[in-house]
Amino acid sequence: xxxxxxxxxxxxRQIMWRFTDRYDIQMVVQSARSLARGxxxxxxxxxxxxxxxxxxxxxxxxxxxxTSGLTALFMDPHQGGFIDGPKNLALALVAFELAWxxxxxxxxxxxxxxxxxPIHERGTTEQRDEYMGRCxxxxxxxxxxxxxxxxALTEPLPYVGVETNTxxxxxxxxxxxxxxxxxxxxxxxxxxxxxMDFANFATCAVDTDDPRIKSSCIVIVEDTDPGLFDRGAPTxxxxxxxxxxxxxxxxxxxxxxxxxxxxxxxxxxxxxxxTHSEIIGAxxxxxxxxxxxxxxxxxxxxxxxxxxxxxxxxxxGDASEPGTSKYELGLQAKPxxxxxxxxxxxxxxxxxxxxxxxxxxxxxxxxxxxxxDRVFAERGVCGAKxxxxxxxxxxxxxxxxxxxxxxxxRDEARFAELGQxxxxxxxxLESLANILCPAxxxxxxxxxxxxxxxxxxxxGGYGITEDCPGFLFYKWTDAQLEATYEGPEAxxxxxLSITMTNEVFLARLRxxxxxxxxxxxxxxxxxxxxxxxxxxxxxxxxxxxxxxxDPSGARLYHNRRQNVTFPMADALCWLMASYCQIGDVxxxxxxxxENAVVAEGLEGTLGFFTDLSLVQAARAAGEASRxxxxxxxxxxxxxxxxxxxxxxxxxxxxxxxxxxxxAKDRAAQALTQVMIPEAxxxxx
Amino acid sequence: MSAGYHIVxxxxxxxxxxxxxxxxxxxxGWGLKNELMLPAILDPWAGHALFExxxxxKNVPGSKVWLVSMGPKAKLQQVxxxxxxxxxxxxxxxxxxxxGFADAHETGAALxxxxxxxxxxxxxxxxVFGGWQSASRGAGATMQVIGEKLGIFEQFQxxxxxxxxxxxxxxxxxxxxxxxxxxxxxSGAPAVFGWATGELPEPPNNPQVGMQNxxxxxxxxxxxxxxxxxxxPEYSGVQIPSQKxxxxxxxxxxxxxxxxxxxxxxxx
Ligand SMILES: Cc1cc2nc3c(=O)[nH]c(=O)nc-3n(C[C@H](O)[C@H](O)[C@H](O)COP(=O)(O)OP(=O)(O)OC[C@H]3O[C@@H](n4cnc5c(N)ncnc54)[C@H](O)[C@@H]3O)c2cc1C
Numbered sequence: 044x045x046x047x048x049x050x051x052x053x054x055x056r057q058i059m060w061r062f063t064d065r066y067d068i069q070m071v072v073q074s075a076r077s078l079a080r081g082x083x084x085x086x087x088x089x090x091x092x093x094x095x096x097x098x099x100x101x102x103x104x105x106x107x108x109x110t111s112g113l114t115a116l117f118m119d120p121h122q123g124g125f126i127d128g129p130k131n132l133a134l135a136l137v138a139f140e141l142a143w144x145x146x147x148x149x150x151x152x153x154x155x156x157x158x159x160x161p162i163h164e165r166g167t168t169e170q171r172d173e174y175m176g177r178c179x180x181x182x183x184x185x186x187x188x189x190x191x192x193x194x195a196l197t198e199p200l201p202y203v204g205v206e207t208n209t210x211x212x213x214x215x216x217x218x219x220x221x222x223x224x225x226x227x228x229x230x231x232x233x234x235x236x237x238x239m240d241f242a243n244f245a246t247c248a249v250d251t252d253d254p255r256i257k258s259s260c261i262v263i264v265e266d267t268d269p270g271l272f273d274r275g276a277p278t279x280x281x282x283x284x285x286x287x288x289x290x291x292x293x294x295x296x297x298x299x300x301x302x303x304x305x306x307x308x309x310x311x312x313x314x315x316x317x318t319h320s321e322i323i324g325a326x327x328x329x330x331x332x333x334x335x336x337x338x339x340x341x342x343x344x345x346x347x348x349x350x351x352x353x354x355x356x357x358x359x360g361d362a363s364e365p366g367t368s369k370y371e372l373g374l375q376a377k378p379x380x381x382x383x384x385x386x387x388x389x390x391x392x393x394x395x396x397x398x399x400x401x402x403x404x405x406x407x408x409x410x411x412x413x414x415x416d417r418v419f420a421e422r423g424v425c426g427a428k429x430x431x432x433x434x435x436x437x438x439x440x441x442x443x444x445x446x447x448x449x450x451x452x453r454d455e456a457r458f459a460e461l462g463q464x465x466x467x468x469x470x471x472l473e474s475l476a477n478i479l480c481p482a483x484x485x486x487x488x489x490x491x492x493x494x495x496x497x498x499x500x501x502x503g504g505y506g507i508t509e510d511c512p513g514f515l516f517y518k519w520t521d522a523q524l525e526a527t528y529e530g531p532e533a534x535x536x537x538x539l540s541i542t543m544t545n546e547v548f549l550a551r552l553r554x555x556x557x558x559x560x561x562x563x564x565x566x567x568x569x570x571x572x573x574x575x576x577x578x579x580x581x582x583x584x585x586x587x588x589x590x591x592x593d594p595s596g597a598r599l600y601h602n603r604r605q606n607v608t609f610p611m612a613d614a615l616c617w618l619m620a621s622y623c624q625i626g627d628v629x630x631x632x633x634x635x636x637e638n639a640v641v642a643e644g645l646e647g648t649l650g651f652f653t654d655l656s657l658v659q660a661a662r663a664a665g666e667a668s669r670x671x672x673x674x675x676x677x678x679x680x681x682x683x684x685x686x687x688x689x690x691x692x693x694x695x696x697x698x699x700x701x702x703x704x705x706a707k708d709r710a711a712q713a714l715t716q717v718m719i720p721e722a723x724x725x726x727x
Numbered sequence: 728m729s730a731g732y733h734i735v736x737x738x739x740x741x742x743x744x745x746x747x748x749x750x751x752x753x754x755x756g757w758g759l760k761n762e763l764m765l766p767a768i769l770d771p772w773a774g775h776a777l778f779e780x781x782x783x784x785k786n787v788p789g790s791k792v793w794l795v796s797m798g799p800k801a802k803l804q805q806v807x808x809x810x811x812x813x814x815x816x817x818x819x820x821x822x823x824x825x826x827g828f829a830d831a832h833e834t835g836a837a838l839x840x841x842x843x844x845x846x847x848x849x850x851x852x853x854x855v856f857g858g859w860q861s862a863s864r865g866a867g868a869t870m871q872v873i874g875e876k877l878g879i880f881e882q883f884q885x886x887x888x889x890x891x892x893x894x895x896x897x898x899x900x901x902x903x904x905x906x907x908x909x910x911x912x913x914s915g916a917p918a919v920f921g922w923a924t925g926e927l928p929e930p931p932n933n934p935q936v937g938m939q940n941x942x943x944x945x946x947x948x949x950x951x952x953x954x955x956x957x958x959x960p961e962y963s964g965v966q967i968p969s970q971k972x973x974x975x976x977x978x979x980x981x982x983x984x985x986x987x988x989x990x991x992x993x994x995x
Binding site: 048049052053054066067069070071072073074077078107110111112115116125510638639640643644718719720721722724 | 743745747763764766801809931932933935938945978
């Protein structure tokens with residue numbers, strides 16, 4: 044049987060991650076890759092990470108981002124960018140490529156985008172065009188430096204962290220002459236603000252400290268505004284040293300037009316059109332996805348150096364002669380080393396599938412969200428609360444649509460009507476995005492950091508020295524920051540504990556279970572049935588947790604009961620990652636034969652990816668099963684019928700894992716055969 | 728010359744040199760193991776030719792650059808994702824083998840035919856650029872064949888520098904033995920130049936340049952003409968040059984010590 048012949052190339056990835064027909068994105072990937080494996084790798088190899096300060100050495104990155112087109116990537120063509128339409132997938136791929144070498148560089152490249160994100164998501168058209176336009180690198184003939192930004196949400200002691208509801212930063216009216224635009228006093232201290240060394244502007248979350256300002260908001264400050272724009276002390280961080288982070292102090296006067304999204308004046312009071320938390324919700328929705336993929340890139344980037352190390356482990360000494368298995372296979376002669384590498388690779392694949400699926404979903408969601416806002420504006424539905432209430436009313440229709448979509452026959456007219464309804468479409472996309480986004484941020488980074496430790500272990504002593512190829516040690520420690528910033532793991536779990544019981548999502552889940560059961564019957568090798576059984580067990584447990592009580596009579600599924608909600612959120616993440624992974628393998632099976640390059644060797648490549656999916660599905664279902672069992676039994680005793688029902692489902696799940704260990708053996712065997720390049724394409 | 732040059736660059740694609748290259752005999756003759764699956768790049772010599780061509784075109788108003796490439800279409804498309812970002816050009820594609828085992832004569836003939844068929848090409852302004860050798864074959868013959876077939880007999884190989892003189896003549900530096908150059912002057916187009924490494928660094932990728940090029944690259948790929956080469960030479964045996972790597976990783980070694988070791992090694 045054919046097995047994996049070479050490491051998967053771009054052609055394979057473009058199919059799996061669905062950008063075969065997006066030449067613009069393919070070029071951006073190449074551009075980011077050559078920058079990562081050139082300048083970024085050189086900086087790391089030359090020791091640029093050894094200082095907390097932002098140096099000229101590191102600053103070469105900024106110019107390189109500009110000349111390679113990455114700075115302008117976030118912008119629309121009329122602002123000086125070159126990709127029209129939503130760019131979530133493009134940005135995710137860039138973060139992935141840069142983080143393949145160094146995630147600090149990836150973060151550095153994204154920092155200005157993060158600053159622009161509040162303006163992009165909720166700014167007025169003028170604000171958007173102005174700031175996006177100024178951040179584009181100068182075009183030929185233009186004499187100006189590109190504007191760069193920082194995003195300042197988090198604040199220093201006593202409120203060290205991201206308590207997004209309580210802000211210490213203040214906004215007051217400094218001057219308000221009759222008939223003129225009010226001048227505002229911004230007083231904000233930031234903590235851990237990325238990009239602060241070179242930011243020309245910052246988007247700051249501030250609360251009102253003035254009866255003439257209604258609510259909190261996000262306000263833009265610039266380094267030339269009158270007052271104090273102090274970049275503050277550098278953060279003495281131990282990770283991501285290729286990005287700049289400081290604790291700035293701002294005390295500045297700015298015109299009220301700097302309120303992101305604008306304001307209205309009602310009875311002499313400035314009413315910002317958006318509170319800071321409304322904006323932040325939209326911002327983090329998008330920006331968390333590239334961060335998730337940064338950790339994933341590390342896992343997949345570890346495969347090649349680990350294989351090289353394993354194979355060459357005994358070469359060159361007296362211990363082995365060419366031609367012996369010890370010489371040719373090295374550590375790969377022992378099953379454990381390759382089996383563990385299979386786990387790392389499988390986790391990387393699942394993370395990539397989950398992350399890129401989320402990025403693509405946001406590319407669909409973006410225009411629908413704009414459309415939704417337009418519809419609501421027309422109907423006079425304004426404010427987050429009233430929008431939420433209005434959306435809740437379409438949930439039933441969204442569920443109806445999902446069910447019709449999955450049914451073999453349907454009322455086509457009704458189906459089309461629902462499909463064209465903006466609000467229905469929005470509810471469908473949003474309910475899934477609300478799961479996938481926190482799931483990939485949480486699982487890819489948190490679980491990814493654990494898996495990265497294993498990759499290091501496979502490098503033996505090499506792994507924890509500075510000579511470790513592929514910078515694996517840095518990648519491991521960097522992963523912890525990715526799990527922390529833009530909301531630590533607990534914040535993602537909290538979001539999931541609310542969104543994962545959304546009825547539209549649950550309806551979708553039931554359909555997924557059916558579809559994957561069917562897929563599992565026709566293609567048992569994919570692990571689809573394992574995922575389906577895992578999801579079914581999870582769903583049963585969620586329903587159980589809603590009806591069950593503990594011996595004291597307290598409800599089990601409750602906001603305050605994080606010992607219930609959080610593990611259930613984790614379990615769902617594992618399963619959703621596997622679900623997405625199988626989807627990508629199916630895509631490769633379908634589209635691979637159409638591409639001459641991929642068709643060559645497709646049997647082996649596909650077989651290998653299928654084995655990885657089954658390995659990962661078994662692992663994911665095992666995690667979910669363990670969590671569910673600890674819920675059902677751990678807060679008991681419970682009624683015998685409940686336990687019997689649970690046991691029946693769980694044992695079905697266990698049985699569905701038949702063959703998973705064999706798949707792992709096959710994948711491990713493939714790793715001893717696969718061709719790898721002669722040398723790593725970036726230096727030590 | 729006011730009207731500028733018509734510069735046609737011939738460039739093939741080759742497997743990324745970092746890959747393990749292992750000759751194997753398949754049903755269609757010799758090839759490399761998993762060749763189609765290996766990542767490919769533009770042949771480095773042809774790359775230099777392309778960057779020099781773009782630079783010349785930029786400095787001589789009215790000039791235009793075509794890149795003519797023969798290779799498997801899907802593979803070429805991948806390579807274009809990077810190359811198209813570097814400099815402006817129009818692509819002409821031949822959908823055929825890029826293998827180093829294909830006969831240089833056959834390849835040259837197919838490329839010459841494709842060049843002759845470029846609409847609007849003015850042979851009186853024609854400069855044919857290419858690599859002096861290629862990373863896949865190193866036959867050093869393809870460019871000469873192309874020139875002969877097109878009837879261009881002013882040919883220069885191993886070019887490192889090309890300069891347009893005030894009277895429109897071209898001054899060429901060709902590599903000769905011992906690190907010296909042969910310095911020639913040719914009165915003008917048409918001429919063939921097989922480039923060595925030239926003088927220009929590789930331009931950075933810029934997706935904005937790429938987006939402009941891709942408007943022409945994609946249609947060119949779509950209408951690529953399939954080319955079938957006659958069976959070339961029979962190889963009785965093929966082998967990669969035996970290499971022995973003796974790499975030591977030594978950090979922070981003083982330059983003098985490195986130099987001394989190399990001298991000792993050379994004179995050993
Ligand atoms: C290098 C770096 C760069 C950064 N860049 C920026 C930037 O550019 N702009 C910016 O605004 N911020 C930035 N940050 C701040 C970053 O977003 C926060 O540090 C991060 O979100 C973690 O918040 P925290 O430190 O306050 O942790 P906390 O919120 O204090 O959380 C600590 C722990 O408390 C627990 N916990 C927290 N909340 C809950 C809950 N609801 N339920 C249960 N348990 C909970 C969890 O165990 C959690 O891990 C950066 C941070 C770093 C380190």
